Amino acid sequence: MGFEMEVRYGFHGVGQGLFSSGSLELLSRIPSRKFNWVYDCGTDSSQRYLDSALNDLENDIPTLGVGRPYLDLVTISHFDTDHISGLVKLLGRFDVGDLLLPYMPLWQRLVIAFHAHRAHSSRLTSFLVNPVAFISAVPEANVKRILFATGGPPLEDPPRGADVPREPKRPPATGEQDEKRRGMGPDFAVVDTEELSDLDAADDRRLDGEYMKRAARNGTRVAYMRYRGAVVVAGCWEFLPYNDAQLAPMASTSFRHQVSLLRDDLLGxxxxxxxxxxxxLKALYTAEFDFVGQRENQNLISLFLYAGPISPGVTEIYARHVTSPHGWSFMLSDKGGVLYTGDGYLNTPARFNSMQAFLCSHRVDSLVVLQVMHHGATANWHAGLAGKIKPEFSVFSSNPLHRGFRHPHTVVSNDFASYRPLQASKGVAVNVALWMF
Structure with a gap:
């Protein structure tokens, strides 16, 4: 591997929701430097569980008495309350390097807002209309950059024997850039982004980006990650987002055209x-599609995030949970990655194959931890999925006693029974520590 590193994956006990954090420390780098991240921050259970978890995370990140604790990367998978209810609190307490969001064009964000059945002035609607303006208005928020991960065209299975690249696209690394990528320069992490000026004038991303850049405050930058691009840390670790655009909500051509005509009014x-x-626009959409009474469906888009070492090595794994009889359990493995799925859908073999084709098989095969989709809901899973992924640990984040949801569902739990299922619930966290060499 060439690096010794300590990695921690934590799933906080927030009940029916998801709040996960992690850290990477290069032990062979002097002085050592930690990279801290968060994936989702919300719950439908009592907010006191989330507040307690935020306190724990704040205590885990030393500030040396200067400023606030710093999160290098915060990722939001989608816009359900149980995944973002704590975002404003988090931004008020932590400085953030990159805030990573799934990108959807304005008309799709409006469709999600309409299906959520919220007031036009609600926080969720404001966030969806212009996420940069919303974040800029959060008191004491300090975000260096807001990154959007775009979805690509439908992916087919790569042909058998195809030369699938083992690494995502990155900028060419020469000279100073190469030193930065190895963590020797001032930038501990590098991201492959697209310039707005390089996009077609009619591209939704360029039109959205120009408005969102104007809405940014306090030096916050706005950028789009290049499709199949990654956040690369010190040349040895990668974060690769997967935005399944095939699941995006749809609308008529006339509705999309009307949104484009009202773009100035919406984003001005x-x-x-x-x-x-x-x-x-809601009146127009309602006339075309009767969604009254339907459950909100913003989890149709859920940003997956793979995190793991670029080069494999030997991993010592320590897992801590209330089911561990002696505190920490121990095992050796050649795996090291984690796959966060939010409320994403892997409910058909085709959707699993698309995800695997995007991430490449070697990443899917290297998972120490899988965060099981949508708290273990049957609707997001298909039979035999666990055996295709084979994680060392399967983490469910939910409230199993919730009267309505009862997540995880029994059939999903049974499928993952052979892959060390661990339950994060009210006040009960899951922690996994890795030493990789």
């Missing part, structure tokens, strides 16, 4: 004008 920053545009 004048609240009364934005509200009038939202009312008109």
């Amino acid at each position: 920053g004048v609240k009364a004008v934005t509200t009038r545009a939202l009312i008109a």
